[in-house]
Amino acid sequence: MNGPLWSFDKEDASANVSRPGDLREKFTRLFADRFLAGDSTGVLILDADFRIVEMSDMICQLFRSGRAEWFGRPAEEWFEEAGWTSHPFDRSLLRGRVFRNRSLKWGEGERRLTLMLDGDVLQEGGIGDIVGAFVLFRDVSHLVMLEEQIRRSDRLKTIGQIAAGTAHEIRNPLTSMRGFMQLLEKSLSDRDMVKEHGFVTIMLSELDRVNELVSEFLLLSKPKEVHLASMRAGAVLQEILPVICNEAIMYGVTVQYDPKPGLPAIWVDKEQLKQVFLNIAKNAIEAMSGGGTLIIREKYGQDKPGRLAVLIRDTGPGIPPDVRERIFDPFFTTKHQGTGLGLSICQRIVHDLGGHIEVASDAGGTCFTVWLPLSAT
Numbered sequence: 001m002n003g004p005l006w007s008f009d010k011e012d013a014s015a016n017v018s019r020p021g022d023l024r025e026k027f028t029r030l031f032a033d034r035f036l037a038g039d040s041t042g043v044l045i046l047d048a049d050f051r052i053v054e055m056s057d058m059i060c061q062l063f064r065s066g067r068a069e070w071f072g073r074p075a076e077e078w079f080e081e082a083g084w085t086s087h088p089f090d091r092s093l094l095r096g097r098v099f100r101n102r103s104l105k106w107g108e109g110e111r112r113l114t115l116m117l118d119g120d121v122l123q124e125g126g127i128g129d130i131v132g133a134f135v136l137f138r139d140v141s142h143l144v145m146l147e148e149q150i151r152r153s154d155r156l157k158t159i160g161q162i163a164a165g166t167a168h169e170i171r172n173p174l175t176s177m178r179g180f181m182q183l184l185e186k187s188l189s190d191r192d193m194v195k196e197h198g199f200v201t202i203m204l205s206e207l208d209r210v211n212e213l214v215s216e217f218l219l220l221s222k223p224k225e226v227h228l229a230s231m232r233a234g235a236v237l238q239e240i241l242p243v244i245c246n247e248a249i250m251y252g253v254t255v256q257y258d259p260k261p262g263l264p265a266i267w268v269d270k271e272q273l274k275q276v277f278l279n280i281a282k283n284a285i286e287a288m289s290g291g292g293t294l295i296i297r298e299k300y301g302q303d304k305p306g307r308l309a310v311l312i313r314d315t316g317p318g319i320p321p322d323v324r325e326r327i328f329d330p331f332f333t334t335k336h337q338g339t340g341l342g343l344s345i346c347q348r349i350v351h352d353l354g355g356h357i358e359v360a361s362d363a364g365g366t367c368f369t370v371w372l373p374l375s376a377t
């Protein structure tokens with residue numbers, strides 16, 4: 001037979017932690033200390049006058065607040081100092097208006113965080129008068145990001161399915177239209193019908209644009225066949241460098257690439273990777289319409305083992321923060337003749353290869369970093 005959970009006899013009556021109450025108190029205190037020191041959840045404890053009684057380490061770090069400085073001061077003062085235009089919660093909490101999952105944005109740009117707040121009251125014995133309140137701050141930024149990624153890849157999948165189903169159907173009539181239009185162009189030019197010839201030329205170039213769009217569309221549907229192999233990123237870059245340089249000349253952009261021999265090989269599909277580098281480089285060149293420098297560099301270090309990066313940096317005007325959040329969205333473009341598909345295709349390819357893309361941008365330019373997995377050997 002099992003013994004009682006807590007034994008209590010004369011001998012251990014003198015011991016510190018023999019009573020269930022004492023034990024519970026000890027462990028609750030240990031738990032509270034640990035919880036307050038943790039960096040995943042922040043805790044703010046308030047007394048019945050809405051004054052700060054405790055501020056956990058996470059909150060102190062996140063909002064750069066000193067615990068001692070705020071002890072005993074009203075929470076509103078803290079809100080003001082932190083620069084919240086509207087207060088995340090107020091004294092109604094002390095009247096029992098508890099809340100769950102109240103979202104709060106904090107910080108700017110890359111460091112912007114999404115926090116979820118839960119507020120509840122403290123009562124003596126859990127039932128008596130409200131003697132204070134506490135608010136839990138959880139950082140859910142990574143979840144929000146994950147959700148965004150899923151939403152985006154779902155959208156891409158749908159577009160891919162539509163693309164696969166319709167792109168060919170669009171392309172076939174386009175091809176025959178283009179053929180007849182070329183015949184028409186020739187006979188109009190033979191008859192010196194300059195104005196009509198001009199119209200047809202415009203129609204032909206518009207047709208080419210539709211064709212280009214459909215081609216990009218097709219790339220969104222599952223790629224034909226992926227041939228993964230071990231290769232040097234430098235070799236792939238060398239192959240597309242002439243194309244990039246050609247494009248750069250048209251925009252008055254200088255291209256800088258210093259090959260780094262001896263870097264480990266990566267495990268990728270060559271054609272897909274070429275497309276990624278080309279798309280990113282093309283965007284970079286297009287961003288420097290007034291001329292500039294395109295710098296391509298490979299990076300390998302111990303800080304990210306098992307990965308190699310290719311950096312594509314421009315000296316363009318940078319990407320404004322509100323645009324920055326949307327550049328990987330399919331069909332998002334700020335260009336007059338853009339398709340908005342380039343970066344969403346890049347992201348899908350790199351993601352499928354097991355890598356990821358980072359973007360850093362300010363008024364001095366933009367840098368896309370493509371992280372790729374190393375091959376096992």
Ligand SMILES: Nc1ncnc2c1ncn2[C@@H]1O[C@H](COP(=O)(O)OP(=O)(O)O)[C@@H](O)[C@H]1O
Nearest residue numbers: 283284287327333334338339340341342343366
């Ligand atoms: N290097 C860059 N500098 C500034 N803006 C950029 C850069 N790369 C991408 N962008 C922005 O991202 C948007 C989306 O790019 P992309 O998906 O390639 O579509 P598109 O090039 O057809 O517009 C661009 O319209 C542009 O606003």
Ligand SMILES: [Mg+2]
Nearest residue numbers: 279283342343
């Ligand atoms: Mg583009």
